[in-house]
Amino acid sequence: MPELPEVETIRRGLALRMTGRVIVRAELRRPDLRRPFPPMLADRLRGARIGALTRRGKYILIELDETGTLLLHLGMSGRITAAGPEIPEALHDHVVLTLDDGTMVRFNDPRRFGLVDYVERDAAAAHPLLAGMGPEPLEPGFNAAYLNRALAGKLTPIKSALLDQRIVAGLGNIYVCEALYRAGLSPRRLAGSVVGVRAARLVRAIRDVLDEAITAGGSSLRDYVQANGELGYFQHRWAVYGREGEPCPGCTCAEGVRRIVQAGRSTFFCAKRQR
Numbered sequence: 047m048p049e050l051p052e053v054e055t056i057r058r059g060l061a062l063r064m065t066g067r068v069i070v071r072a073e074l075r076r077p078d079l080r081r082p083f084p085p086m087l088a089d090r091l092r093g094a095r096i097g098a099l100t101r102r103g104k105y106i107l108i109e110l111d112e113t114g115t116l117l118l119h120l121g122m123s124g125r126i127t128a129a130g131p132e133i134p135e136a137l138h139d140h141v142v143l144t145l146d147d148g149t150m151v152r153f154n155d156p157r158r159f160g161l162v163d164y165v166e167r168d169a170a171a172a173h174p175l176l177a178g179m180g181p182e183p184l185e186p187g188f189n190a191a192y193l194n195r196a197l198a199g200k201l202t203p204i205k206s207a208l209l210d211q212r213i214v215a216g217l218g219n220i221y222v223c224e225a226l227y228r229a230g231l232s233p234r235r236l237a238g239s240v241v242g243v244r245a246a247r248l249v250r251a252i253r254d255v256l257d258e259a260i261t262a263g264g265s266s267l268r269d270y271v272q273a274n275g276e277l278g279y280f281q282h283r284w285a286v287y288g289r290e291g292e293p294c295p296g297c298t299c300a301e302g303v304r305r306i307v308q309a310g311r312s313t314f315f316c317a318k319r320q321r
């Protein structure tokens with residue numbers, strides 16, 4: 047599933063192709079993804095001029111005309127391409143927008159956990175999927191004092207707490223594993239015990255892993271396609287994620303990267319370095 051850095055990379059790629067353009071054609075090839083498309087969606091899209099693209103957590107928000115906002119989430123398997131018509135149609139291209147310069151924006155989602163919604167601009171922040179979301183980890187409001195407060199008294203493992211979008215927005219399994227490794231914190235540690243210098247270390251680690259991934263152009267999963275229409279790329283290397291049994295970078299432990307399952311999801315970590 048794309049996490050904050052991948053969504054941010056897609057947002058940037060889409061903004062280059064979409065901002066200032068007019069949607070001349072909007073095709074919805076099914077009535078729903080994870081949930082039904084909102085009423086009149088194709089009519090609202092057709093003829094709309096595209097304004098700024100922003101991101102909140104793992105959601106992309108696209109301004110349409112003066113008052114509308116299109117809300118997108120890529121779900122588990124969703125990907126977006128924005129390219130000329132020379133890129134052939136693909137199975138599972140469920141939403142296809144044609145822009146006034148011929149660019150085709152295609153939302154492809156084989157597993158259909160993605161989401162497309164339309165909201166009035168004024169109401170976007172209050173949208174049920176966005177309203178309760180925690181701070182953006184790369185913005186100033188996300189700091190050690192905030193994290194102390196958010197985690198106080200929590201008896202869940204820190205791994206699970208960081209996946210909770212109400213505590214911090216945009217993190218998923220990959221970057222939580224990477225940040226905990228970098229911070230030297232065990233994924234099994236009780237969230238409420240991450241205070242003081244540990245909270246400060248974790249905030250810094252989260253920011254650093256996200257910054258580096260965004261800089262690398264967003265690390266990618268196997269079926270992720272870059273916004274400009276080219277196939278995904280794998281230039282970013284994770285320290286622990288997906289590396290069970292391999293040596294941990296910068297660590298002398300004999301065991302290497304371990305994998306455990308927490309709340310049904312794999313956690314990768316070093317039992318020596320992370321306490």
Ligand SMILES: [Zn+2]
Pocket residue numbers: 294297298299302303316317318319
């Ligand atoms: Zn190690």
